[in-house]
Amino acid sequence: MNLEPHAIAAIAMTIAALILFSRDRIPLEYSCVAVLAVFVLGFELFPYPGETPLRGATFLAGFGNEALITICLLLMLAKGIEVSGALRPIGRFLTGVWLRNRSLALLATLAIAAFISAFANNTPIVVMLLPILVGVAHRIGIAPSKILMPIGFATIIGGMSTTIGTSTNLLVVSVSEQYGMPRLDMFDFAYPAVLAGGIAMLYLWLVLPRILPERPSLLAGTEPRIFDSVVTITDGSPFAGETLAVVMRRIGEQIRFTRIERGQALELVRLPTLRLQAGDRLHIRGTPECIQIAQEAFGATPGADQPKRAPDERLVEIVVTRDSPLHSRRLSQLRRDTLRGLHPIGWYRPGQRRVTTLKRTSDPLLRTGDVLLMQGNRHDIHLLMEKPHMLVLARSIHVPRRAKAAFAIAVMAGVVVVAALGIMPIIASALCGLGLMLVGRCLTWQEAWSSLDTRLVLVIVASLAMGNALVGTGAAAEMAHAFVAAVEGMPPPLVLSGLLLVTSLLTEVVTNNAIAIIATPIAMSVAAEFGLSPVPFVLAVLFGANMSYLTPIGYQTNLLVMSAGNYRFADFFRAGLPLQIILWLSLSVLLTRLYL
Numbered sequence: 001m002n003l004e005p006h007a008i009a010a011i012a013m014t015i016a017a018l019i020l021f022s023r024d025r026i027p028l029e030y031s032c033v034a035v036l037a038v039f040v041l042g043f044e045l046f047p048y049p050g051e052t053p054l055r056g057a058t059f060l061a062g063f064g065n066e067a068l069i070t071i072c073l074l075l076m077l078a079k080g081i082e083v084s085g086a087l088r089p090i091g092r093f094l095t096g097v098w099l100r101n102r103s104l105a106l107l108a109t110l111a112i113a114a115f116i117s118a119f120a121n122n123t124p125i126v127v128m129l130l131p132i133l134v135g136v137a138h139r140i141g142i143a144p145s146k147i148l149m150p151i152g153f154a155t156i157i158g159g160m161s162t163t164i165g166t167s168t169n170l171l172v173v174s175v176s177e178q179y180g181m182p183r184l185d186m187f188d189f190a191y192p193a194v195l196a197g198g199i200a201m202l203y204l205w206l207v208l209p210r211i212l213p214e215r216p217s218l219l220a221g222t223e224p225r226i227f228d229s230v231v232t233i234t235d236g237s238p239f240a241g242e243t244l245a246v247v248m249r250r251i252g253e254q255i256r257f258t259r260i261e262r263g264q265a266l267e268l269v270r271l272p273t274l275r276l277q278a279g280d281r282l283h284i285r286g287t288p289e290c291i292q293i294a295q296e297a298f299g300a301t302p303g304a305d306q307p308k309r310a311p312d313e314r315l316v317e318i319v320v321t322r323d324s325p326l327h328s329r330r331l332s333q334l335r336r337d338t339l340r341g342l343h344p345i346g347w348y349r350p351g352q353r354r355v356t357t358l359k360r361t362s363d364p365l366l367r368t369g370d371v372l373l374m375q376g377n378r379h380d381i382h383l384l385m386e387k388p389h390m391l392v393l394a395r396s397i398h399v400p401r402r403a404k405a406a407f408a409i410a411v412m413a414g415v416v417v418v419a420a421l422g423i424m425p426i427i428a429s430a431l432c433g434l435g436l437m438l439v440g441r442c443l444t445w446q447e448a449w450s451s452l453d454t455r456l457v458l459v460i461v462a463s464l465a466m467g468n469a470l471v472g473t474g475a476a477a478e479m480a481h482a483f484v485a486a487v488e489g490m491p492p493p494l495v496l497s498g499l500l501l502v503t504s505l506l507t508e509v510v511t512n513n514a515i516a517i518i519a520t521p522i523a524m525s526v527a528a529e530f531g532l533s534p535v536p537f538v539l540a541v542l543f544g545a546n547m548s549y550l551t552p553i554g555y556q557t558n559l560l561v562m563s564a565g566n567y568r569f570a571d572f573f574r575a576g577l578p579l580q581i582i583l584w585l586s587l588s589v590l591l592t593r594l595y596l
Helices: 005-021 026-046 056-064 066-083 088-098 101-118 121-140 148-159 167-178 190-211 244-252 288-299 377-385 400-421 428-439 445-450 452-470 473-487 492-506 511-528 536-546 556-565 569-595
Strands: 227-232 256-262 264-266 281-286 313-319 343-348 369-378 391-398
Touching: 005 148, 005 256, 005 452, 005 473, 005 511, 026 121, 026 452, 056 066, 056 264, 056 313, 066 167, 066 400, 066 428, 066 445, 066 452, 066 569, 088 101, 088 121, 101 121, 121 556, 148 190, 148 556, 148 569, 167 452, 167 536, 190 452, 190 536, 190 569, 227 288, 244 256, 244 288, 281 288, 288 343, 313 377, 369 377, 400 428, 428 445, 452 473, 452 511, 473 492, 473 511, 492 511, 492 536, 492 569, 511 536, 536 569
Parallel strands: none
Antiparallel strands: 227 281, 227 343, 256 264, 256 281, 313 369, 313 391, 343 369
16 A cells, blocks of 8 residues: 555554554543544644645544534434333333233334334333343243343344434444435435344344343342332322222233222222222332332322422432431421422331331331432432432432323424435434423433433544544545455455455444444445445445444443343354344345345
8 A cells, every 4th residue: 555654644543543442441431532632633733735634623523523413412312202201101011912922022022122223222222121021031930131132132233224223324324425425315225224134133033042041130139129109099080980900900010009098097998890089099019110100190199198290300219327317217207308308209118028108197217228219309319419327329210201201202203204204304303303302391401411422422523533534644545445456356246245244343342433434434435446336335334333243342232231131241142143144144135236
């Protein structure tokens, strides 16, 4: 290769950056900042005087890149779907299906996970499904390790079918357009992705569960705390006048009714035919999330047992310690500012199979180790955490805004439809969608901002800087020449297949966003060398950068299922290698038939 000093420096720095990115001991954000600093300082002191001059400030332009902004907007929209609880009905549906037919349930879960991942970030999808599937696996007597990895892989497969399925797709589309290729619309490459993904899904459904080992889940011994609480049937409740059987069917199996009171002293027999009336007090038992869902379903209004709703409402657990102001005190004895406006809705006492319902009439004497389930807004929780000797567990539980779930789904669907029809570019429709979610109070600005991953932003900007250096100095073109020389005499389909394979292997050890940004201009240069359309070569990079199946570090959802399923490093290689081969061969054939 005939390289100038600037091109040699760009290649050397890119290799060094990729090595840094693959080192777990060095925080990724530190590596990204170091890469940016070297590029900015180096090209500021030694500017590149080419056809398109490169100076230090050029490499900071990635912070304003359209793809990065679009990714951030989509992450915020996904947060709105998450905090509204819009995905929870899907979880309840899957639970019912798993209890009826395991094989069909696995297929349904794979299909739903893949479909949703085509339009939303797959990380919250996996986070939502993991506790559901682990719980179902324990109930039906199978090892969670048999089903968690297929679901994680399905979300990756689904994500590669649309331009907004993953941040990698958006970056490849944006970078290729930046270098002169016509922009790929949302579903332009869905056809080969769906065909190849369909073959891969058969492997995930019929083969992978049989070859995965049976291992006890690390979550098996961590049963959630079960609290007791009380809800009161009001005149406007949707369950006023309904029988207990109807209520139990609608609420689900996660909630238990321990007692029903009517009036001051009358306790009703819990018969399925019992018809509930306004004023009835239902004593329920379940996890904090289930208790809150039940309160929302009953249409509970603020009163003695239900706190007032707040836009940033949270549930939080407070442990009574020996030094706590709660120790050896009754709730009625506490000063009004002790709990900072938080309202107690549940009580848990370790070591007792039956816990006493928390209510003012019982007014329990709190002991060391008791856990209070409190409800209040974020500000009051932070104030409480600052008080001395008040042990507030770090895990706070978001209360889903179920009334906003339909609106959140409608907004997300509108964003996808508007972008798919070409009415607006995805960045514009996503921005409008975020504005609607904020105005409609599907999420707060703090929640939207918290959805952004600083490491993701920095690695994208650093990768864009590397891509600009490789292209601007001519290094990408020279690397393409070298690649073409190495495969001289081979037909273009084999070159295309080789590019797909190399990209898929590199993404196992280096972040897929970095590989996608760096490899895209090289793929376009290879296409130019052959005098062919760049589309199949760019798609080879796009699909290859999404094929992270051989190692748990290849994709963040792999790490999630590795922990929950108690998998080992070798399990991913044994299970992912056939999947990698299936997708590599099928996509190689499809890209050749459709585009070459």
